[in-house]
Amino acid sequence: MSSDTLAKAAAPAPPEPADILRIVPQRRYGQWTAAVAVLALLGFAVNSVLRNEAFQWDVVAQYLTTDSVLRGLWLTLWLTAVVMALGFALGALLAAARLSANPVLRAVSWGYVWLFRSIPILVQLLLWFNIGALYPQILGVKTVDLLGPVTVAVIGLTLHEAAYAAEVVRAGILSVDRGQIEAAQALGLSRWRRWWRIVLPQAMRSIVPPAANMLIGTLKGTSIVSVIAVSDLLFSAQLIYHRTYQVIPLLMVATIWYTVVTSVLGVGQYYVERHFARGAGRTR
Amino acid sequence: MSVMVDIRSVHKSFGPLEVLKGIDLAVGAGEVTVILGPSGSGKSTLLRTINHLEKVDRGAITVDGALVGYRRAGDKLHELREREVLKQRTRIGFVFQNFNLFPHLTVLDNIIEAPVSALRRPRAEAVDGARRLLARVGLADKADAYPRQLSGGQQQRVAIARALALEPKLLLFDEPTSALDPELVGEVLDVIKDLARQGTTMIVVTHEIGFAREVADTVVFMDEGRIVEQGTPGEVLDAPREARTRAFLSKVL
Numbered sequence: 001m002s003s004d005t006l007a008k009a010a011a012p013a014p015p016e017p018a019d020i021l022r023i024v025p026q027r028r029y030g031q032w033t034a035a036v037a038v039l040a041l042l043g044f045a046v047n048s049v050l051r052n053e054a055f056q057w058d059v060v061a062q063y064l065t066t067d068s069v070l071r072g073l074w075l076t077l078w079l080t081a082v083v084m085a086l087g088f089a090l091g092a093l094l095a096a097a098r099l100s101a102n103p104v105l106r107a108v109s110w111g112y113v114w115l116f117r118s119i120p121i122l123v124q125l126l127l128w129f130n131i132g133a134l135y136p137q138i139l140g141v142k143t144v145d146l147l148g149p150v151t152v153a154v155i156g157l158t159l160h161e162a163a164y165a166a167e168v169v170r171a172g173i174l175s176v177d178r179g180q181i182e183a184a185q186a187l188g189l190s191r192w193r194r195w196w197r198i199v200l201p202q203a204m205r206s207i208v209p210p211a212a213n214m215l216i217g218t219l220k221g222t223s224i225v226s227v228i229a230v231s232d233l234l235f236s237a238q239l240i241y242h243r244t245y246q247v248i249p250l251l252m253v254a255t256i257w258y259t260v261v262t263s264v265l266g267v268g269q270y271y272v273e274r275h276f277a278r279g280a281g282r283t284r
Numbered sequence: 285m286s287v288m289v290d291i292r293s294v295h296k297s298f299g300p301l302e303v304l305k306g307i308d309l310a311v312g313a314g315e316v317t318v319i320l321g322p323s324g325s326g327k328s329t330l331l332r333t334i335n336h337l338e339k340v341d342r343g344a345i346t347v348d349g350a351l352v353g354y355r356r357a358g359d360k361l362h363e364l365r366e367r368e369v370l371k372q373r374t375r376i377g378f379v380f381q382n383f384n385l386f387p388h389l390t391v392l393d394n395i396i397e398a399p400v401s402a403l404r405r406p407r408a409e410a411v412d413g414a415r416r417l418l419a420r421v422g423l424a425d426k427a428d429a430y431p432r433q434l435s436g437g438q439q440q441r442v443a444i445a446r447a448l449a450l451e452p453k454l455l456l457f458d459e460p461t462s463a464l465d466p467e468l469v470g471e472v473l474d475v476i477k478d479l480a481r482q483g484t485t486m487i488v489v490t491h492e493i494g495f496a497r498e499v500a501d502t503v504v505f506m507d508e509g510r511i512v513e514q515g516t517p518g519e520v521l522d523a524p525r526e527a528r529t530r531a532f533l534s535k536v537l
Contacts, residue, residue: 183384186335187398187450188374191366197397201388279388279430 059249063240064256072236073257079150079232080219083157087218088211090158091165098170109166116163122224125156129228153225161218168210172203204276212269216262223254233257288313288454288485289334294343296329303329305509306343311502314483318496318517321506322532327489330506331456334487335376336369347376348453374402377447381459383439385431385446391418392427395446403450410449417445421475437468441475448479455479457488493536497521505529 049055063069097109116124129152132143147155176199184194226235237250244250289311296304303326311317319327332338334345336353344361345352353369354361364372385394395414399405405413418424421441423434431439440460447455457476461469473495480486480499490496496503496517503520505512505528513526524530 177384179380179382179384180386182337183378183380183386185370186337186373186376186378186380187446188370188402189398190370190401193401197401198386202386276388279390279432 054248055252056246056249057252059246060252060256063237063246063250063253066240068231068236068239069233069253069257072231072233073261075150075231076219076222076233077261079153079157079222079225079230080215082154083161083218083222084215086154086158087161088165088169090162091167092169094162094166095169095173098166099173113163113166116159119160121156121160121221122227124160125152125224125228128152128156149225149228149230152228153222153230157218157222157225161214164214165211168207168214169203171210172205172207173199175206176202201276205273205280208269208273208276212265212272216265219261219265220258223258286313287311288315288348289487290346291330291334292344294330294333294345295341296326296333296338297341303509304333304340307509307511309504309511309514311485311487313485315485315501316480316499317487317502317504318500319487319489319504319506320491320493320496320520320532321512324508325506326509327506328458331458331487331489334454334456335373335378337378339363347372370402374398374450375453377450377452377455379440379443379447379455379457379460381462383431383436383443383463385439385443387431390428390430391423391434391442394431394442395449398446399449414445414449417448418442420448420478421445422471435468436464437471440464440472444472444475444479453485455484455486457486457490459489459491461490461492491536493521493533505532507532 050057094109094112097105098113100106119127128147129149131147131152135143137143138146180198180202181194184198189198222232223234225232226238229235231239234254237254241247241250287310289309291307291309294304294307295302303324305326307326307330309317309330319330321327329338333340334347334352339353344354350372351361352372353364355364356362385391386397389397392411392414395417396407396410399410399413400407415424415427418427421444423438423441423445426434426438426442431442434442440463444460460476461472464472469492473492476486476488476495477499488495488500500517502514503517504514505520505524505526507528512528513520513524520529521533524533
């Protein structure tokens, strides 16, 4: 459009002052209809859960804080913590290897991630659990005695986790502007200092959200160790319902605890993210 | 006058592309040298070789009499360990086009980072020094701000203060005003001019011809990896001998 036609279009301005005009927002009938429909469905679902006797909420309440369930919960919590800590430590090393100048380290790191992302965790746990078939003895000790179910769970989950952690950490490091490292080099900062003071704190902004995802995934993922008879939260619940046949109430017990812990972790994530957003001027 | 920077037949290639084709340049102590040239002429690469951010393929650079990045043994130059290179860099300040301030650290922490961690200065002493430097670049009230809360010109002034905090013998500026809005260029150039008046040895890569004319002791014009001509601002800017210099100046003036 030329400036000529623009001028003509703008010419018939309202004769009265524009501030007497009232602005009427668009009516959003669709929004109202959708909200009512969703609330109705939600109410129906909640109602059916509360009114269905088969949930046996009294049994849920009875077992929610029973000793064996709390012991299972405790095992789930520390197993998650240990696996995350070891997995990220190994993952950080793998990421550093992948980004190093040494082609052998790069290839090995790539190969590790490829292999351990390819094997389903369930398959891996069963393999480690039966490793005695391959190596009956390790350093003169019977493998079965050396690698109990809990040790197998830690090893299997950690190796699995490290492969994913390596990619999360690598993505975080790559997200830091190259100029940051150059500036740190130009200022004479040591390699160690560059890493801990400059690169990592900035990388953490990209690492925390997927890491929190992984943490929650791991928390629930540990329930898979029940297949090798590690008495985690799920396995403890199963032990009870195998005895009492109250399957649904005990699965509800496990569900409630997983939900509670996940919620707590979500709150923690908020504060960690806020910490690493310093200076970013944007936290969402 | 003593020579601060001595660059002898420096060559540098990136893969098949030769960006420096034999550079010889001497910069006297207390002098301001301005390097001009079109993009891709190799001027930024040359600047980066002076503090070993880029390794040279051939040739040698000395700063204040010390070989940069290498140790000479007979006819061989052995590459220094990283720790020794880092130590050399603490005597050479570098100011980047994009400032490269650390966004997660406050202005004050940006400035004291190198004195505290690389020079092992006591923190209190470093903070005092940083506050003096901030006052000098006119940002005394911004010590606790984060870089992103500052304008581009203010960020670049902080970056200059950060480079000065190491009390370098030599300051290198890589297009310090190219990333700035036009109205912010002046405040940064004023700080650099002030440093020049106080006798700081500087090498400045820039497109600001007016700045070169006002501040430079020597103007160097580079094109396609070579120094085409060099001399006083009067010689190079007002009476260039080479056709390429004239063609470049006619486009930027």
